[in-house]
Amino acid sequence: MIFLAITIHTYRLAHQLERPLNEIYEARKNLIFIVPSREDKNLLLEMLSLKGFRFNLPQIWQWGDLYSGLSDILRRSGFETVVKRQLDPPDHWLVVRHLVHDILASSKELKEKIPAVGQPAFIETIGRQLHELIGEDTLPEDLSTTLNCKSCTDDCPHLTEPTGLLCHIYKKYLSYLNENDLADSAQIPILARKLLDTESLARQLKDRPFVLVGFMSFMRAQREFIDTLDDIGASIDIFKPDSTMGDEFYDAEQQFAEKAFIGKVSEDRPAKIRLFTCGDPRQELETLARNLWFKVEEGVLTFKDIAIEIPSPYKSIAEDVLNAYRIPWKSGSGKYLNETMCWDLVKRLKIAKDENWPFLATIGLLSNPLFGFDLPKEFLEFLKERIPSGAKEWTDILSKSGATESTRIIKKWDSFFNHIKRGSNVESLFQRLLKLLDDELEIRKRAGACVTDPSLDESLYEVSKFLEALEKKALSLAESLPELGPAQKDMLSEAEGWEYLNRFAEETRILPPKRKRESVTIYFDSSPVLATHKLYVVINATSQQWPGKITDPPLLNDEARRIIHENANLAGIHLPLRHERRQQKEALFRRHLYASTEETWLTFSAIDAQGRPNKLSPFLEMDGEKEDLYIIVEETRRPLSKLLPEGERFLREAEVPKDKLSRPRRKPIPSVKPKDEGYLSDIDTWVQCPALYAYRSILKLFQPKEAGLDAQKCGNMLHLLWSKAWKMRSSEKGLSLEACVEQLWEEVVESTYPLLNHIRKLHRHRERLRLQVLRLARIQEEIYLKLRTAFASTEWERQLPPFTINDVSFRGRADRIDHLKEIGQILWDYKTAGSKNYENSLQLASYALALSKADQKTGGAFYLCHSDSMCLGHISKEHKGLDKRLVPEGYSDNIKIKREKLEDIAKRAEEQLISWAKDLTSGSFEPHYDRKTCKDCQYKVLCRKSEIEGGEWLENGEQ
Template sequence: METIARNLALWRAGRGEFFSRLGIPFPGWGQIGLSLDGPRLECAEEVLSRYRIPYTVQGGPTVSETPLWKTASSALEASSLGYPPEETAHILSQPWIAPEGFPLSDSLRRGPQGEKGWREYLETHGDKRVLSFFNGMTAFVSVIEGGGSPSRLLRALRDLAGTDGHSGPGLSLSRFIIDYPPLDETARRLNAALKELEQKMEQMSEMESGIGPAGSEVLQGNDAVAFLSAWSERSTIWQPPKTRDSLNIYVENPPVLARHRVFLVTGLTAEAWPGRLQESPLLGDRHKEAIHNDPNTALSPSHLPLLREKRIQREALLLRMIASADEVCIGSRPNQDSSGRPLQPSGFIASALSRTPPWIVETGSDPPFSRSMKDVIPGDEDPSIEGIEARTSDPPRSPARLSMIPPPTPWPEGLPKRVQASGIDTWKECPFRFYAGRVLGMERSRPWGFDPARAGNVAHALWDKVWGERMATGEKLTDLAQSHWERAVIDHYPELVQFPRHLGRLKEQTLRMASLQQEMDDEGLAEARVNQKREQLIEMETDGVLFRGKFDRIDLLSDGSALLFDYKTGRGDNLNNSLQLPAYALMLQSASDIEVSGYAYLSQADLSITGRLDGLAGEALPGWRKSSRTGLKEMVSRARETVMAMAKAVMESSFPPNYSNVNVCRYCEYQDLCRRKESVGAAPAEDDGNVD
């Protein structure tokens, strides 16, 4: 449809494929007809409006395509789901229901659910019109479930629309669309559907009184929905008079006497012409022919159509549509379906060309014009329509209306521009994951069982207590860890005793870590250390954003430098490039001018030390000093660049998902929110056990 509209607009300007291939001047919009199937009407109207092509729809859309039936069917679906927050909120936020506005964001945040929950919410947060509509919506559902005569069902639909004389949306809606002209046609169709409903009600009332007991037949549940749905799909709404010099659109088949100088037939695929013709499963063609040939059936003059006759009928219908063109008929078809599968052309076209004499004659040169997806954006040598299309080399345009759209990841209202520096690695891996977890605080609900996060709290509390006593008394870390273990578990994770396997494993790893730290102290760290700080908060402001961090442990060395430590209950496999401690080093240097000579992650699961050691820190711990391509200064420099990028993201409220990080996406709990899961499969999540 896009290709047709574009070339029609170019033809009018004396350019494009139609002009160069047909060699005839543009005939005027009133001399052009266009045939398409019903489901594509909405798309065709959107495309024609965008290319500013005047058009008139012959026959009009059905009631099922108007807000009247779309809202009614949505109300029935919402009721079957128990009036969930999102679906119900979007129903109530429609302009024709709430022309004065609806608190959509607030309702999605509060999440009212169920009929009672929504009624209580609307009584305190919505206006009377919206509450009245919700009451009408529940009443409509009650009528459908309880059942009624056809006229009663139609009255219930009318009452849902608020046309009972005291709650109609007309005046308020008219005022609303003054500022939104594109909604004018939607409002017209809504009113036209209501008029069609009133006429049907009058006809049904007269019919029910004249057909006796059948008129009082009660339809309920699925039968009631089927009745209203069938009426909405078969009833067309009134269309305004045809405007002068406008393109004529015919939905499905044009009238028999329709004639135009140029006629366009769309959808010429084998899928549509002839379509999927199949024999009846109960009465195949062989049995039909036997019935036709049996003189005892007395079937004449009736005839049971055979499969080949149905195909001939479809072919004759297409040829008649082609004959609606007095001069030129332009046929078009999609090359592939919505899933990307190729579509074959209709065989009727080749048949029409090969007839003797031929029904149609090819014109416009060979091969037929084809436009692929890569040609959607015009190249530098191709013609383009100013104000509608843009070439690949054109500078990007930002329509003014985009400024009205809130960012997809807005910073929560009233929340200070403050972030935890411990989330720097999460932000680097995927900004959206950082936003969902660290900014919005959305946590994955864990099933009952062992909780690695609370186990990490036990370890952190234990090391704070143990190191406090060692600095005061000089006792060995292994003895202190053994003596304080049970109290740390009771105070911070008493349920851990219900999981003896995890309790034993965690205790063993903790005591091994105590031995490792004692070994580090004995090798020279204790001699180089002059003081120690633990669980200390530190802050740094960057470009208007406040970064906060909390050190697990800082050893202040005799040369005035600092050695930073962070405890991890998991493994240290992926910590070599972590920027958490480099960011802490940056913050410490910024806040106190203390030079950092090293940092180390102490991982209990594999008893590993990961980090960078320079200067006195490296001299005090020579056995743990490892060569690396990126030294301490470079890691701190990387942290500085990342912190500045984070600050910019916070100020701009921009946290796009990083779909390319497959390893992180695989186990991310926010795939349903960032929507990556819709196109890429993911394995079930696992917990790596690391705790900041």
């Protein structure tokens, strides 16, 4: 009779492992558990009912703990062992980068033959395949068989072939690890197996059972470690999730078919599935949230009975929806560093440095609470006028203004990024980043000072843990032995330095803050194998996610893998083929279906976040073979047409039922105290939108001025310039208007807007305005010469005679009025913008109306537009021939006289004034929704047009 020391216990339902695991533990307290993840350690302790602080807890290892754990057992027995330093993901990338650079330096044609070698992503690609080869305990000589090599030499003839390059780097990588006492994480079972050659350790482990929980299959290195344990007589129990994939699936049952006894420890009942089909990802999450609430309100479940598995792309929207629906949630895994606000701050600083500290980005950083500045409004206005950029310009302005702390901080920012730009090794990189954030910027201290609200304690916790992770890594690089070898001393380029930091931030988690016990458990991307909940939810059960895109690895494709599999001398090496990787995804998907004790919910949206169509995962295709695996007990469909609940329950705090919105939605109408006065210069604003007029002209609501050119100061400067230039033109004979402008330009600029001369970034605006003024001066000079014989006098900034409509007095002031013999008055108004903005303007028409009501004749009214050097306006019916007298020869393209006569447009202006007067006396101003007006309106939030009419105006004019 053959005694089988390996026993495989298959199970579908992880919660049914509690009894057999407790029985094994009670029988053999000295056993060693091995589980896939850190989260599984905690779940196993719960299954064994071992919580809180107590002594003699069982040893629970992950594969990464195996080598150090066995070394500890040896040391306690009096044996000295050399523990190799295990590479973490960023250090693994660093070593692979070092080897790739060495190979590139030795082969000039490599980049030409394999262009991808020069791409940043190549190091990650080759790193993954090195990890896979080590996990299968593949020797470089084994890999060389795919190239028909008889021997493996340093002068590789196949170096410019993808598989040859992989083979060469693989050999170099193993040598590098060995020479520097380092270990790849996939190498741990191999190193542990070598420790088993020590007789003392083998003797101790013979009496210590090994229980491996939650492994569906093993890599060859892991499998050989288990075989060695079996050879020394250790008892081995493997609790394996039942893949339900059949005999063709390569799993632990196949791997140990000849050496293991296989039995079941849980029932094979099918999973009960409820499927939710929705319109888009947000609706998918909102539909889930409302149904979770209904379940909890029924008393069927509590929030702590529920777990949701969320793919990473859904993370932000899922958190947003759960918070909006006030569903308490917790994540057992914590945030990655690249998801924290500290990392976001570092990225923003980098972008600002890359753009040479532009004004808006830098002022935003200086205003960040983590830097502790509360910049006074006056100082902000001062900076906006000068729009500094570049480290020197910023520090010069700030130091002259007495802002010494801001000056110091910008210098520290710039110094850190210059250090990275010059090149740095990883040790110096982390030391400088930690010094910048903790010592020089005092982020931890400032965060503590600005967190006065207890609800923000989590933010302070996040800052503290981020800096702790940086400190731990910096200490590891500086003091851990052995060192990482030559790679640790390599000078990284700026791009490589950021790549290393990115990898560190992507791979390092901070411990999650404490949350309420009564919370939904969130798993991002995948759950621990021992996780079981009454209700388990899988988000995005689409073909895009399950199985997703499965491609051939670029350096070791399926053809090369088959050659290795078919080589009789390489028995036992199994590198998964594409169809097997798809099977692994399906087995993982099925494991999630059995993570619930009562019901599993799957959600699916018809389109993804980019609007591309989705399909339900092919893993859910029903056929006769799968009826015993799962049953779809209910299906809920909620298309985008049912975005809001209609005729059904709704959650008052988070939703509004559609039938509540079926009534006409009232526009938010600004209401003010009735007015008895209006200014004619505002008529065009009122015609555009009465609410816009009320917000701007009555309530005086303005957004903060933008940095750079001050349009209002420009307008005032140009008005003063024209006033002075015309007075000089009339008093000094022989000078043209253009010559007067040239003489007065510097004086007027210096007296009204001196920054145009003194701020380098405004020089281009100064020159543009000067050229526009000169062009407009030439046009006006020619018009003056045409009308010279009729010219009588000019008035500047003249107050127009007021007039009353419906108890409202309307007033106005004209920029310039020319008095002409026989013609009467001509109105002129200077505009900095182009003439297209005044095609339908009623401003001058209302001025002409004011003059006519005082029995004063107006022959014409014109806008003088600087931007396009145009003169645009209307002439009266009485002076139809004025256009011929007005338009100089050679300037017909610069003067546009509208067909509508001045009297007619004045009449239209009066009709608008009558309506405007009603609004002023009532104090009520209803928004006028118009595509052109609403598109760039700064008061959108107040008028809520998108809520009332549904949607915003797009760039192409569609809604």
